[in-house]
Amino acid sequence: MTHTFGAHLTAGATEAGSRTALVFENRSWTYAELDRAVRRTVARLDKSGVRRGDRVVMQGAARPEALITLFAVTRMGAVLVPLHPQATGGELAVVCEETEPTAVVADEKFPAGAGLRLTWEELHPEDDGPEAPDCDPPAGSDVAVIAFTSGTSGRPKGVALTHDNLHWSMANGLARLPFGEDDTVLVSTPLAHVAVLGGLPQYTWARRGTVILAPRFDPDLFIDLVRDHQVTCAFAVPAMSALLARHPRFADGDLDSLRWILSGGSPAQTATREQFRARGIGVVNSYGLTETAAGVTYSAPDEPAASTGSPVPHVELVVVDATGSPAPASTSGEIWVRGPSVAAEYWTARGPVPVTDAEGWFHSGDRGRLDTEGRLEVVGRVKDTIITGGENVDPAEVENALADLPGVVEVAVSGTPDPIWGEVVTAFLVSDAGEPSLDDVRTHLDGRLARHKWPRRLRVVPALPRGATGKLQRQRLTTLLDD
Incomplete structure (x- = not known):
């Protein structure tokens, strides 16, 4: 069975075309309108010379055109390479050297790169234009996205995420997170983040819910959007959650619709989590990496503050000692992950480099421990x-x-x-x-x-x-x- 990334959006256009899929500032798109925008962008990319298997570097700006481009590039069998909107010329040069892109999609201020350059206005003009005809979908084993890790030192690595990887990541999130078609989800992180590429907004569209896209993270804007759109769920890294918890408006009624926040990157610190709990907002801690296409554990809001929850259905997770043997419960060791959402390779100009060992285990470099109930607590990096x-x-x-x-x-x-x-x-x-x-x-x-x-x-x-x-x-x- 082929698991084409974006199939959930196409199905939404067929089954719930009139429902609101996306809202950005003063504009909204139904599922049918969003799917048509993707089809038109496929046609423009094809006309520009982008072909199946080509890499397309994209500035990961928080704008609807970036999401449309993500779906268009992957739908036509090309490979999206998203970059943070603040990426420097040097960072872009590394990415272009590794991926040899056919095109770079960005605004005019973004550093120039190799290949054809397309601005947002050129790729998404105000006139509608023709739609691309249906074409053969890419195979599940084809690379859909090359996501460069935001490592703290050294040369960044491009994680080659296949259509299958992203499909199983979505299946894992849908199996564990408590939301449905009546939920409205706020996204205020850069679109190059794996939590967007394989995370909460994708799960929301699979459930036929509504995604509110913020142009940036700002505590006041975040609270305004929750109030104005009656947002029920949101994603936030711990630094964002901490800023919200300290904001003077945190205690006001503007956040009353918010049921829970998904914390990614690391668990929300205990003090922040307790502030949200006291406010009636649950915090769902998660553990995941770029190499695992987003989350592999999710906690329940009432679990211990340090817990990131138990592994999702389609993932194996072990904590091992220095010999590679499973560590006893409550004993820390390195976290290893295996499953269909885990990437197999890093993409390099010299050819693929394995992500996993010979038995399919990804050695995360993170230290953690599993309690007697199988819940994971992340305690740091092995080298830290x-x-x-x-x-x-x-x-x-x-x-x-x-x-x-x-x-x-x-x-x-x-x-x-x-x-x-x-x-x-x-x-x-x-x-x-x-x-x-x-x-x-x-x-x-x-x-x-x-x-x-x-x-x-x-x-x-x-x-x-x-x-x-x-x-x-x-x-x-x-x-x-x-x-």
Whole structure:
């Protein structure tokens, strides 16, 4: 059976054509109108010379034309390569070197790249234009999207996600997340994020719900859109959730329609999660990566705050020790994932590079532990573990314990070199209420964490280093000590 990405949108146009599929600012599209827009874009891409198997680099701007382009490129059997809208010329050069695109779709301010350049206005003119005729769908094993990882260091890697990968990712999300055709979902993250390519908006369209697309994330705009469109569900990385929880309007009635927020990238910190719970909004933690085409675990809103939930139906997940053997329950180790949503290859100019081992396991590089009920808690990166005086310390555990320190807006923890201890636990805090002292931090942690996990160094900083998608760049933390 062929699992063409976008088949859920085509089915929606046939079965629920008059329902509202997408809203952006003052315009909306029904399922039938959105499908027609995709057909017209296929025709324009074909006329421009794009063919099956060609790569099309696209600036991942938060605009409806980008979503339409995503469906058009993949429907015609070409391969979409989405980039963050703030990508630099150097980043674009790496992507073009690796993928050799036939075309780049972007606005005029986006850096120039290799291949044919198409602006949004050229690809999506105001006149309707002809629609592409039906064509043979791509095979499930064909690559649909090459999503470049937002790694914290080194050369980014292009994850080759097939139509099958994206189909099974959607099947996993639909099996676990509690929503249906009457839900309205808000998307306010860059469209190059895997949570958009294989995540919540795709699940929403499969259920015939409505997606509200925000042009950017801004707490005031987010709250306005929830109020104006009676949004019921939304996706947010933890930094976004924390900003919302601290906003003066958070307690107002404007968010009353919001039932739950899906937290991706890392679990929402305990303090933020409790603020949402007190407000009557559930937080669904998830664990997933670009290589797994979005989520492989989802929690229930009433699960322990640190839990990311149990594995979805079409995924195998194990936590292994240093020998590759399954670790006992509640013991941390590396998270391995296997299943049809897991990519098989990284795309490079030199040819494909395997993502998985010979038995199909993806070694995530993340540390986690499974409790006795099979629920996953993510505790950090394997390489991020701090070894201080011979004791292992997980930065995420210390960060979670410091998240509700009075005045703290954001917190990150890292190991910094020390001639006696090897490394010492170092806390980096963003505060909106003066500068907490190391004694304040230790008093707060007394009774919460063992003493060897307490920070020995503290730096209050104006902001934490984050990548384009909001992911903490932990390797850059130590540079803040020199500021």
